[in-house]
Amino acid sequence: MxxxxxxxxxxxxxxxxxxxxxxxxxxxxxxxxxxxxxxxxxxxxxxxxxxxxxxxxxxxxxxxxxxxxxxxxxxxxxxxxxxxEPIEPESVRHDLAVKIRGAAFDDPSVLIREVERHRQVHSDRLAHYLAGELRDFTGPAAPTPLDAGQELQHVVLRGGIAYERMTIAWLDDVLATLRRLGTSHPHA
Amino acid sequence: MxxxxxxxxxxxxxxxxxxxxxxxxxxxxxxxxxxxxxxxxxxxxxxxxxxxxxxxxxxxxxxxxxxxxxxxxxxxxxxxxxxxEPIEPESVRHDLAVKIRGAAFDDPSVLIREVERHRQVHSDRLAHYLAGELRDFTGPAAPTPLDAGQELQHVVLRGGIAYERMTIAWLDDVLATLRRLGTSHPHA
DNA sequence: TCTTTATATGCAACTCGTTGCATAGCCAAG
DNA sequence: CTTGGCTATGCAACGAGTTGCATATAAAGA
Missing domain, CATH: 1.10.10.10 (Winged helix-like DNA-binding domain superfamily/Winged helix DNA-binding domain)
Known part of the structure; x- marks a missing residue:
């Protein structure tokens, strides 16, 4: 709910x-x-x-x-x-991770394009979040000092920024792994 | 599906x-x-x-x-x-973030306990993932070299580890923010 | 001894969430 | 002048996911 x-x-x-x-x-x-x-x-x-x-x-x-x-x-x-009320810590549902494990039963290199596409989406989101942060919280046009509501909105936005940065770094790790597997085992 | x-x-x-x-x-x-x-x-x-x-x-x-x-x-x-087939990049559903923004309309300090509890859960998950990584992929009992399936499982696990580390750091940021608001504005 | 935990499967009812479609008027681009 | 996009709301059908309950046996612990 x-x-x-x-x-x-x-x-x-x-x-x-x-x-x-x-x-x-x-x-x-x-x-x-x-x-x-x-x-x-x-x-x-x-x-x-x-x-x-x-x-x-x-x-x-x-x-x-x-x-x-x-x-x-x-x-x-x-x-x-x-x-x-306490709530359950969220559990992730990550289709892409399912695909990556599934790639072991097909050709892993088919995922490279897909992962690159996801990386682009997350990179765009990050840019969008950073622009919003500058506009609303850290730039010269932002109100100072921030009120409690703005502080809380900002910390949530920082979470989004951290999430996108972490995801981009991980997708780079995934791409490196897929490429490594592709060269050492050409075609499955 | x-x-x-x-x-x-x-x-x-x-x-x-x-x-x-x-x-x-x-x-x-x-x-x-x-x-x-x-x-x-x-x-x-x-x-x-x-x-x-x-x-x-x-x-x-x-x-x-x-x-x-x-x-x-x-x-x-x-x-x-x-x-x-291409899939949609996942979108997050984070109840806790909703709560944090909602705290602006109540006393933000009521969330401190809750956030601490979530931090503990993520910290436990991280420890669990790290133990699994050592057991299956990086420890002395792990097979070397890893096959393609194991490499892919490992990179997915690294994603889980990165996610938990990022989340713990963010929750610390959230806690610091909630405590700061609590002292400067005692009660809403 | 009685309760709990684990193995092992399943129905019924419900809420949550998605997809396709429909209506309806306005504005801008081609 | 027609197509597509934006504002604005909504129904109907479906699929995904949760919650509560039910059954049956056996081992371990209080």
Missing amino acids: ALEHAILVSLLEKPGSGYELARRFERSIGYFWTATHQQIYRVLKRMESDGLLAVRGLPQQSRPDKKEYSVVGPGRAALSQWLH | ALEHAILVSLLEKPGSGYELARRFERSIGYFWTATHQQIYRVLKRMESDGLLAVRGLPQQSRPDKKEYSVVGPGRAALSQWLH
């Missing part, structure tokens, strides 16, 4: 529509939680009928109507309660 | 029963893919009826009968095909 909580956090940071939430989940929140718009609309509806959120219809000219959601009392209480 | 592929890889490495697979998913395979026994039994049944796996009933004395699964031709072909 962590999507509910991610939505509560995002709407507390700033109220918005399902569509806007979906876009946030492609950016900042999406660094550590993903969701499609279908899922978001469904959960928003449930949360509203559970009394965690309030809706406000915003008729717009030359645009479809917008429903702006915001967190109300019970929603804030639900978040607070969740913060006090 | 990556559970199917993880099962194919694991059964190619060594045939086994659903129960045995479930235990492997708590260990080596489980470092990067998790599954409960329910899910494993269901998927094994489907894969067998799809002709990817063969079953062999092993009656045992003083134990319930065991069904040993192994990969047959079409299963190997399915894995090979998957290896040639």
Whole structure:
């Protein structure tokens, strides 16, 4: 049920529509939680009928109507309660690692392209995170001093940066290993 | 559908029963893919009826009968095909990061205990991985030279080690941040 | 002796998440 | 002027994953 909580956090940071939430989940929140718009609309509806959120219809000219959601009392209480409960440390689901082990039963060199592609994606993400850090937290246009919310957003972003750096270094290790296997055992 | 592929890889490495697979998913395979026994039994049944796996009933004395699964031709072909298809780079789902951002709307210090607990879990995992690396790949009892399959298993394990080290360092950063906020702004 | 742990498999019900499709109007590019 | 993209919401169907329960035997420990 962590999507509910991610939505509560995002709407507390700033109220918005399902569509806007979906876009946030492609950016900042999406660094550590993903969701499609279908899922978001469904959960928003449930949360509203559970009394965690309030809706406000915003008729717009030359645009479809917008429903702006915001967190109300019970929603804030639900978040607070969740913060006090322990959660399971996350376990990773890494398709690429499955592929790498599976490559032992095929030609390992077929994965080189794939791993290079993943490396590029992570490299792009890292650049994106670093640009965001400079813009919001460490650059000259950033507010000083940062408030508690900004400090917490920054430490989460630093986690994303550390994750991407670690992943890129590991993918380089993977590439070196695949290439080594390719030369010593040409074709499986 | 990556559970199917993880099962194919694991059964190619060594045939086994659903129960045995479930235990492997708590260990080596489980470092990067998790599954409960329910899910494993269901998927094994489907894969067998799809002709990817063969079953062999092993009656045992003083134990319930065991069904040993192994990969047959079409299963190997399915894995090979998957290896040639591109997959989406994984996106993280990190509950703890949601909590950290949510802490801005409550007392950040309530998370200190929780983060310390997660740090301990990751520290234990790291120790476990390092022991496995020494046993299987870098210690005196390890085979030399390693074959391709072992090299690939090792590079995946190195990824797990790098992940845990990065996570521990980040959690230390998180703890320092939470403690700093706690002293400068006592209670929210 | 009674409880727990381990082996070994499975059903039923549920929630979570994805994919495809649908609607509807506006704007910009070709 | 038509195609595609952006805003904005949603249904229906499916597949993935979790939780609770059930069964059966045997060994080890309290």
